[in-house]
Amino acid sequence: MPLPLAAEEEYFTWVDAEGRIHNTLKSSQTPRQEQVSTSPNISAKNEFLDEEQLASKLAEEQKNKPPFYIWIDSSGQRHTEFVTPETASAVSETSAVEEEFFDHSLIPPMRLPQHIYDGPCCGQYLKAFADSIPENKSVLFSRPGTNTLFRTVKGEAPAWFFKVRRSPTNHILSVILRGDHSGPALLALDKHAKPLHLIPALSGVINAETWASVENRESRIEVADPDVTHFILYFPNGAAADASAEIEWLPVSR
Missing domain, CATH: 2.60.120 (Jelly Rolls)
Structure with missing residues (x-):
């Protein structure tokens, strides 16, 4: 008479905040909420930002890393210039005017x-x-x-x-x-x-x-x-x- 098969142990797989894959043994005594809260590198803190917080964060990033453009003058010299609100406004106004071409x-x-x-x-x-x-x-x-x-x-x-x-x-x-x-x-x-x-x-x-x-x-x-x-x-x-x-x-x- 064959012996009864032991119940296979079950695991669940999850990925932490740093991209590492973990296999955790499922336990009927340990609620899932407890497993998640005691797992390393997992924060229970809500990381979602509201609209005001997102706008503030984007403004801070733009201040620390302003956009720039690269252009080459008539002598072949390369220039890099950061785009400030003033220059962006000037570029916008200039682009609205049709450029003149002459023979x-x-x-x-x-x-x-x-x-x-x-x-x-x-x-x-x-x-x-x-x-x-x-x-x-x-x-x-x-x-x-x-x-x-x-x-x-x-x-x-x-x-x-x-x-x-x-x-x-x-x-x-x-x-x-x-x-x-x-x-x-x-x-x-x-x-x-x-x-x-x-x-x-x-x-x-x-x-x-x-x-x-x-x-x-x-x-x-x-x-x-x-x-x-x-x-x-x-x-x-x-x-x-x-x-x-x-x-x-x-x-x-x-």
């Missing part, structure tokens, strides 16, 4: 050489300049060269002559060219029609034809030279008969 920039250090400025160009064209274009206004020019041609080393070139109303801030000259893709040149002058900057060929973004507009090329020029007031937009290689340009004078938003 060309006219700045004082990049002016033409002095001997060109002192040369014979271009005082004889002062009467050819159209009325000043005010801020946030656009003017349409068409049929270049029907009135005054601009003399270059290659001969006389079709051109548009216009001036702008200046204020102390930097500005954007927007040129939307239609009907011609030869890449006109832009000469920027002061109020005496003395040449300050030359862009031999305007670059820009090609906008495809839509139901509302024909194909065009838009060039955005940052005018950071405060002495620039007059412009000559000319075509060294000739211009199409139906060429036109929409010129707009805008203050820089930043």
Whole structure:
């Protein structure tokens, strides 16, 4: 007759606060509450935080370990800066403003050489300049060269002559060219029609034809030279008969 099997001892497995696994013998005489309370590394204290305590703890951690960002300047040097409430607010305000992009920039250090400025160009064209274009206004020019041609080393070139109303801030000259893709040149002058900057060929973004507009090329020029007031937009290689340009004078938003 087989002997009766002894009852197998039962264990329960638990993990303490430090991640160690324990196997504890179950005992009918020892209530589970007592086993848990007498087990090492287990605290009966309530570790849950209410909303106010959690916010206070997060604020303390942020104070001791503030967030930071890493950036690299134009010379390749790496910078690390901590984010304070003041800088976070400034970054937020800056990001809300659309960043400006330019195809060309006219700045004082990049002016033409002095001997060109002192040369014979271009005082004889002062009467050819159209009325000043005010801020946030656009003017349409068409049929270049029907009135005054601009003399270059290659001969006389079709051109548009216009001036702008200046204020102390930097500005954007927007040129939307239609009907011609030869890449006109832009000469920027002061109020005496003395040449300050030359862009031999305007670059820009090609906008495809839509139901509302024909194909065009838009060039955005940052005018950071405060002495620039007059412009000559000319075509060294000739211009199409139906060429036109929409010129707009805008203050820089930043």
